[in-house]
Amino acid sequence: MPALNTYAKIVVDNSGFRSEIPILLTEQGVVTPLLDYLLLMHAERSQGWLSMVVKATKLLVEYMEANEGMFSSPRVLFQTFAARLYSGTVGDDGLDPSGLYWIPASTANANKHLNALKGLTDYLADHHGVDHMNPLITANTHDQRLMYAAWHRRNQNDFLGHVANKTVNDTVGRVRYVKGRRALSRVEDDAVAFPEPLFERFYLEGLGGAKDRRCAVRDQLIAIMMHGAGLRESEPLHLWVQDVTDDPHDDTKVIVRIYHPEDGKAPDGWKSRTGKSNRSAYLREVYALPPRNRLRGTKRVGWKNRSPDHRDGFIQLYWFPSDFSRLFLKLWREHLRYLVGVERYHPYAFVSYEKKSLGQPYTLNAFNENYAAALARLGMLPAKVEGRSPHGHRHAYGRRMTRAGIDPVMRKKALHHSSLESQAVYTSPGIADVSHALTEASQRLEASPEPQGSPVSSFTNWDELLKTGFEDIDPAGLLSGANAKLRK
Incomplete structure (x- = not known):
């Protein structure tokens, strides 16, 4: 049976909490060294990162099994494994005696696999000791194969090379034996903003054209938060009803705050029986739910922002232009009337109105499907290269502030970036902007x-x-x- 990556609920103590993490399953059972490593890391790493480690380990285990007895040195084995990630295992004649039939991976993906394995081998080398044996020949379990790689890593610096230079820090003077290929220079996606002239039609006829008025209002609210306040598409789905309040300085405007799904302060001064006041504790004690960024599958909603506006762990929406705040308030009051008529067993503001999932938290997949349907009502398809995507609204928000001459420091604050450099992709010209500028310049040049x-x-x-x-x-x-x- 080939190695199988799946999920399992792990019990490590007498508490009622179960850790749901990805695992690698073989004929001999769970690959326990990998499981130990993931249990150590899962509290500080995302589910996506854990899955990447399991996937990379699965590839390595499959390669070791398919090439048993071929290599005398784990170093050469790993080096050849890395090469096959890039080249694939199928020959020019279309055959693959190993039976793997890997196709060439992109440089970026192959490097991700190699980087994921670095941490695992480091952990195994530091925490496990094994007898001196060659598992490629004698071992009959995947655990022993991984242990042997760890033993060689510890005793003969497997996958590592050292530079004997006493004038620099020891860590700086080391380099991985298998570093992976040099990838193309990292470039952010072309900074294409959602077309400003299109937004009114998209809002009124696209999103507003939904048959169910409740769905139309919900999706319009999310679109306003992205286009008028620069939120990422995942951030509105973390909004709780209590996070929206009237502006005390202007009763026609509204204040909206998105709290960190785990560390954000619970609403209404709530505290747990043990005195905790964060949202993770609130969800667990009041609703028996985990935060949405800790779920997996379609229910998961990620969280990227690392620069809160306040020690309570929230980011505040900065409406630009300010009329978006008034529009949001008008729609929000209508949205609350619809929400009252739906049973909810959670605090989230945006819910599904589909019969099979009525009242459940709105998912990213569902929003993206409705977003595409709204564009279809205008006779258009989603096209990221033309700005017609949820993230294009964040670009439009950044460009709008740039055109208005807003100071870069203020733009950084409004976009909730940790550094000034982070906003470059939202404010720098994209491919279409450069082409348009050069076309206009050519026309001026010909006329002069x-x-x-x-x-x-x-x-x-x-x-x-x-x-x-x-x-x-x-x-x-x-x-x-x-x-x-x-x-x-």
Whole structure:
């Protein structure tokens, strides 16, 4: 039986809490060294990270099993394993004697697998000791294979190389034996904002065109929070009803705060029987629920923000322009009337109105489906490269502040970034902006007189230029010549 990655509920003490984490299952049972490592890390790491470690370990175990007896050194084994992540295991003839049939992974994904394995081998080397044996030949369990890798890692610096330089810190003077390929320079997604002229139609006819008015109002509220206050699509789904209050300085406006799903302060001065006042404790004691960022599957809602506006652990929405606050308040009052008629066993403000999930917390999958349906009502499809995506509204918010000349420090605060550099992708020009600017500049250049002999003026008439001189690279005259076929 091949190794299988799945989930399990783990009991480690006499408390009623069970840790639900990914595990690796083989014919011999659970791979316990991996389980020990994940139990140590799961409190501070996300479910996505834990799953990545399990997936990478599964690949390594499968490779070791398929190549048993092929390598005398774990170092060479791991180096070859890394190479096969990049190249795949299928030969030019389409055959793979190992039976793995891996296709080449992208450099980024292969590097993620290798990085995930670094932490695991470090842990095994530091916490486990094994006899000197070669599990590729004699071992009959995956546990022993992993233990052998850990033994070699500890005793012969497996996967590590050292630089003997006493003038630098020991940690700085070390490098991984298998470092992975150098990936392309990290580039943020093209900063394409949701088109401002389209938002009114999208709001009124797209989202507002839903058959169920309750769904329309709910999705319009979320869209306003993204477009008018720059929230990420996951953040509105952490909103509790108590987090929305009237503005004491203007009764036509509203104050909205999104609290950290675990460490944010519980509402109404609540405290647990043991004196805890965070939201994680509130959810557990009042509703017997975990925070949404600790769930898995479609129920999970992530949390990325690390820069709260207050020690109570919330981020406050900064409406821009301020009219979005008035619009939100009007819709919010209507939303509350709909919410009263639905049974809820949770504090979340946005719920499903589908019959099979009525009253349950609204999921990201459901929102994205309704978002796409709203665009379809306008005859459009979601297109991230054109800004028609939930995250495009955050870009639009950042661009709007830039056009208004708002100070970068204020933009940082409004976007809840930890550094000024973080906002660059939301405010810097995208591909379409650069193309548009150069097109306009070209038109101005052609319209302005140039001095005689200018290099630019001598090449402005491209039609004349392309009539001759391209026989060697365009012999069929598709793009050049007096009768170009593809330039008509």
